[in-house]
Amino acid sequence: MTRSILEAVVVASHEVSMLTGDRIAAVLAEQGLTPATAQALWLIDPDEAPPSMKTMAHRLFCNAPNLSFITNQLVEREFVERSVDPADRRSRVLTLTESGRRARATVIAATLALTPFARLSPEDLRELMKLLRKTLEPADQETGGPAAATGEIQG
Amino acid sequence: MTRSILEAVVVASHEVSMLTGDRIAAVLAEQGLTPATAQALWLIDPDEAPPSMKTMAHRLFCNAPNLSFITNQLVEREFVERSVDPADRRSRVLTLTESGRRARATVIAATLALTPFARLSPEDLRELMKLLRKTLEPADQETGGPAAATGEIQG
């Protein structure tokens, strides 16, 4: 039985992810970040409203206790601050500190420099993004999944 | 600063990976597999020569102790068998058992059924595969990385 195109796509896409993680490992270590904390940091956009723990758990596909654990590390490293949401005092919102913003920018810059996708031409990237958008859009509607990865973009 | 297309691609691709892992979690649990053991199982192709520990560590982007740990679980669950490579008695090769082959087939089938990529048309999948091949091919040459994910394919 030979391999379908779908299987080849899944395997290749996974390979890109693993390769990327492998390549940025040294940069994360320099910043005092682990893969999990780096990912959490990435998903806090300093230009948007501070996300709640619930929102972050959703974005990270992890459960609440796990996010508490990750957040503790980020707070300890002084990359984020927990504060009570005045609108709902059960909820805690996460805001980046100044060094958190710097670390986040470093992680993103390193990733974009080292990702295998960086080899693609702008035209190929646009085509790839079109396909990824098509891949994710129906899924989000269907599952009510995390915030779409396909937000505002500037070529 | 708005987000580049490259960043959007990286984020979307990562989102697909996480979404896939999330969706197949129940199937893995049913099979008595964890994400790590399932990934290892996937990367042992029963139609090819049994890979050595070194080869598997390379494919999984992990180090030797970690692979020993994962392999122990797979051997314990009787999905794979360790045997000494007669050609080099330092080396151990991994072969799938019958139930290992079944579990592997189940994991792959579930993944292909649940991956967001499954929504793409055959034409889109071919186009996507072309871009992923382009993404990975030069990287493999440059790093001497793991076995390419772009092997024989049948539409």
Added chain:
DNA sequence: GGAAATTACTTCGAGACTCGAATCAACGTA
């Protein structure tokens, strides 16, 4: 207004995952 259910989060305990250091057996070479 107040009891009951719900929601957001945390703590705790257990197990999975990953790594570096140290060790061992087998191979290659001189």
Added chain:
DNA sequence: TACGTTGATTCGAGTCTCGAAGTAATTTCC
């Protein structure tokens, strides 16, 4: 035969993830 190298394992430590249980704040419903 002695020496350096290689493939794998064991060990200890730290990270990651989850379910169960608990706390505080909110909402619902009478």
